[in-house]
Amino acid sequence: MTKNKLCVEIYGQQYQIVGKASPGYMREVAAHVDDKMRQIAKSNPxxxxxxxxxxxxxxxxxxxxxxxxxxxxxxxxxxxxxP
Known part of the structure; x- marks a missing residue:
């Protein structure tokens, strides 16, 4: 299985991530982290x-x-x- 390399943005920063998962899944994970950081930042500016x-x-x-x-x-x- 080949590794995928992807550039994602999390909380305004660019990150290069590498993994065996599909690029779509890797984007989903990055988006989840970004969303969580933004939720917490909204409550704790x-x-x-x-x-x-x-x-x-x-x-x-x-x-x-x-x-x-x-x-x-x-x-x-x-x-x-x-049984």
């Missing part, structure tokens, strides 16, 4: 970019971990129902 990025990462990680726990619980329930 005095935050510098570094703190804004860290808070965004914490929020995204929180959402991920909650979904992972739900997924794991569902898988556990499904496996318990197997």
């Amino acid at each position: 005095r935050l510098d970019t570094t703190r804004l990025a860290v808070l965004s990462a914490v929020n995204i990680a929180d959402a991920y971990l909650k979904l992972k726990r739900e997924y794991d619980e569902i898988i556990h329930l499904i496996e318990d129902d197997q």
Whole structure:
């Protein structure tokens, strides 16, 4: 599988990202990060970019971990129902 190289903009900065995912997916991920940073910046206009990025990462990680726990619980329930 070939790696894709893509230039994206996140919170006004250009970033070169490389990955095996499709360019469309990579754009979607970058847009999600950009959206999260802009949401937090709107509520906290005095935050510098570094703190804004860290808070965004914490929020995204929180959402991920909650979904992972739900997924794991569902898988556990499904496996318990197997004969």
